[in-house]
Amino acid sequence: MDLSDEDRTTMNGWKPEYRDSARPYTLVIRHERGPILIGQPQRLHDGTITAHLGIPAGRRRSWHIVDERYAVCACCNHPHPCQEYAMERVADAEADRLARLLDSHAPGVCMACREPVTTRQKVIVFPEPSPLVPGAPGPTFHANRWACWADARSYELGKRLPAHPNAARLASCPGLLFRHEGSGREECTAERLCTGLHGPNGNRGMSCFTRTYMFGVNGGYPRPPSDCGYRQHGACLGADVSLGGPDPFTVGDEIDRNSWSRR
Incomplete structure (x- = not known):
């Protein structure tokens, strides 16, 4: 060649x-x-x-070599697993996925854990119709469970806000929350656009010395807007506001900034 x-x-x-x-x-x-x-x-x-x-050059590949005697399908005499068998497996997996998706949209059920939501539990209910199941109402999530909140945040960032950019956030913030070890104060990289929606208490934010690599406005990892003076474990990462938050701002964030600043 x-x-x-x-x-x-x-x-x-x-x-x-x-x-x-x-x-x-x-x-x-x-x-x-x-x-x-x-x-x-x-x-x-x-x-x-x-x-x-x-x-191409530099591409190392390992090839599966079939022996002279190999298994064939009893129905079509093609090498096993045959194309029809693979399509049946794909169809079964898709049916299971759709069944789980329908179960997660049942009334009174959390979409994340698919467990019932009681009247005593705090919940997040998205008002817009679900983009995942045509005709279904917006999904419900447990608001006091961190794993459910994380799924609600992913749903809002990946499905809801792209379809409804003017909607006010219910389960996410355009910034990243840090907890200052020197003073115990929490600080968000979104600053004036912080919604305060960072999940249940006890799992909020990261330590101010945590180097969490995420895609910011200019790459790198975002930092808290101020330095608390903490000098252990690599020191506080504050006082660098050039990178911004990991999530893009939406039109709804700009519209609601005054209302969020009063909360």
Whole structure:
């Protein structure tokens, strides 16, 4: 196989003793039996169907080699597991997923844990119709369970806010919460746009010296807006506000900023 300039550049990045294994190559596969899964197969003069796979430089692959004697399906005589068997497995898995999704949207059930919600428990109820189940009302989550709150936050950021950017947040904040070890004070990277919705007490935020790598506005990890003077465990990470919060601001955040500042 002829080497391109890109292939040579890739191979030069490998140590000399490993360059042979980094060379590009072409693999010719002969069709034995079963469905033909490629669009335009190549046929030899004797009718043999082949496929040519080009492997770029630097791509190490391990190939599963079938023995001369191999299992076949009793129904279609194709290699086992045959395509029909695989499609049945996929269909069963999809049916189970849809059944769990419908159960999670049942009235009076938490979508995260699929357990009943009692009248004494605090809950988060999203008012908009569910984008996951057509015709179903917005899902309900336990508000006093951290795992359920985390799922509610993921639902709001991944499903609700993209579809309804003007909606006020119910289970998320555009910033990240830190707890200052020096004073015990909590501080959010969203500052004036902080909603206060950081989950149940006891699991709120991270220590001010925690280096949590998340995608901020300019990359890196966000920091608390101020430095509390704590000097153990790598010191407080505060006083760098250039990176902002990990979640993008929405139109609803800007509209409600005055109401949040009074809470």
